[in-house]
Amino acid sequence: MIPALETRNLTKRFGSFVATSDVSLSVRPGARHALIGPNGAGKTTLINLLTGVFAANSGQILLGGEDITALPAHARVRRGLSRTFQINQLFADMTPLDSVMLAIGEREGHGRLGWRPLSADRVVADEAAALLERFRLADVMGSATTLLPYGKQRLLEIALAIATRPRVLLLDEPAAGVPEEERHEVLGIVRDLPADVTVVLIEHDMDLVFSFADRISVLVGGALFAEGTVAEISGDARVKAIYLGEDA
């Protein structure tokens, strides 16, 4: 079976600092794959390499078997690789409706110069409304994004990624910074993501990782340290010592 997402000997250096060191990772289609590791282990750098924010120094990235190493970020999205950000990257004074309309419209190729007003895009508007409702954002679709509670902003962050209809979705700490009372809403959305979407999750919250993931990769110092099922990783003494030991 062709992996949904694969890296081969991926390496990224910043000066003499090796942020990602020879990482070879394989994620099978439909997986719920968690990426864990202590702070500074290079998790977000890896996501940035995968999505084309940074260019790798060496190695390859394959999406569904296709080499996307040299493609710019937007071209990777068009091929079905989407992400959310650890720190919200939203359009502050645009409404959730406009933001989601944008994401869906771009997916459908409506964003090139045209004469038709946004409101004439009924199919896109209907899909946007349905998506906003699913993400519990329907009641705030018309207000500026900055005015939303943080939990709602996190939901919008995920909604925008889903709107691009990804084959592989990279979630960078989706519940980070969300207050306790809004947390279950975000986690519920993450759990209910469509089964055919391959999800790679970066997370610090071990309860979430163990309840969500079917496979876990552990990064330490930019390199892949261990990989296995939830049971294997949670029973691995070395992982416990290096990583879980911090929390315990």
Add this chain to the structure above:
Amino acid sequence: MSGEPAAPSGQAAALLRRAERWQLWEIALWIIAVAMIFVMPSHMLILTEIAILALLAVSLDLILGYAGIVSLGHAAFFGLGAYSAGLFAKFAITEPVTGLLFAGAVSGVFGLATSFLVLRGSDLTRLMTTFGVAMLLAEVVNQTGWLTGGADGLSGVTVTPILGLFEFDLWGRTGYIYSLIVLMAVVFISRRIVNSPYGLSLKAIKRNPTRAAMLGISPNRRIVVIYTIAAVFAGMAGALLTQTTSFVSPDALAFHRSADVLLVLVIGGAGYLYGGILGAVIFTILRDWLSVITPQYWMFWIGLILIVIVMVGRERVTRWQALLPGSAANREAKARAAALAAARDAA
């Protein structure tokens, strides 16, 4: 919306329609502009000047207010349009509308060719490259005196009646009506552009390029397109100046023109199309008034006003449209204030 809470899709459709609707103040503004023909028949020349400056500012707003590209060389397109229209009238066709389209096309080609210079880099590099392009063009005009008249300007531009029907008159009435129609047409087209999915993508690129790329948007192509369109409109503004004055001065390419139009946008506010028009009205009247009361120091006062505007806070001063009754921005500002108040109460 009335009565029952609408289903999300109906609510979305209503919100989208509301954002695109012509607002009262917009309609009022155009009625006033048309009424000026009858109300102030002796001020046609300054009104024409305002309309041309407004057109240039609207075109700058497309790239500055929507795509977030700062330019200190927008006069390049204005001047190129002015000279194109002048030379076209002198050596080819004297009919103004043809000349207007020709000038727009020439300027647009130049805009397309130079758009690649503004794709990369910071605001500062963009300021410098656009400034450099305008200086280069000004020097080319200066050195090709055999064609452009050099420092003396291009004279002997003949302008025949518009479409062969409407003759330019001594009081500038035809000139104002002509300029106003072009301004209206450009604002109407620009309105369609910024309210389209393409316009939305420009706003997104300006606000958060990182996220825009992560939605599959290739920013470069979008910027090239809007830069070219803005160049076409700026070229048309230049053509209007040539055709309403029958003369092209090297001043059309001067640095101060690029700076003035930027100032106009600062005064009027960027990012809602009408800032250029309101700014042009305020700027021109202010300059006229100051140059009458203090002919030698008017630049001093303009400078002082600029500083005050920036210090008092652009956000508040330049969102004129928010103060107008019946504006969506006004409603939005109220909703924002109410939400903030509610958040304070909750805390």
